[in-house]
Amino acid sequence: MTTRSAQGTCAEFAKTITECDINGYAGITGDFNPVHINDVYAGATRFKGRIAHGMLTAGLISNVIGTRLPGPGTIYLSQNLTFTAPVKVNDTITARVEVTEPPTDKGLTHLKTTCTNQDGTLVLDGTATVIWPR
Incomplete structure (x- = not known):
């Protein structure tokens, strides 16, 4: 069984968002809204x-939850998001996940999820509900 982390445990992942990332995401999802792809x-x-x-x-955020905290085997049940500022090409975004309560006996827990840019500006705020991996 995966070790269950205590309240306050955090993990992060940082990535610089490129034009290729945005165009690739548009291609994968079919979301060609011109605010994303037309200068x-x-x-x-x-x-x-x-x-x-x-x-x-x-x-x-999914990267952090699936690979770092709680990690491989996590069951992602829900995610609430608020987008608080735009992310532009070449912004470096740090996704952070924090355990806000210890997992129950069945592994259910809630996580605080945030993303900030290179200036420390909050660009996304939310919460996730997951089942801790076994």
């Missing part, structure tokens, strides 16, 4: 340039 269109928006798909950023 001219995106330049005329409130963001003044292209932004990454919110779910691309959220996917970095």
Whole structure:
């Protein structure tokens, strides 16, 4: 059985978001919203340039949950997200997961999930419910 971590245990993963990441995500999902892929269109928006798909950023949380904390074998039950700031090409995003309560006897637990950019700006805030791996 995987060791169950105590409340407050954290893990992180950082990645610089590239143009290739954004275009690849658009191709995989079919989400070709011009705010993500069209420089001219995106330049005329409130963001003044292209932004990454919110779910691309959220996917970095999945990396932490599935590979670091709780890790391989985790069952992802739910995720609540609030996107708090845009992510732009070449932003370095750090996804962080924190255990907010010890897992129950059946392994159920809640996690605080956040993503910040290279300036420390919170770009995503949320919570996840998972079953700890056995």
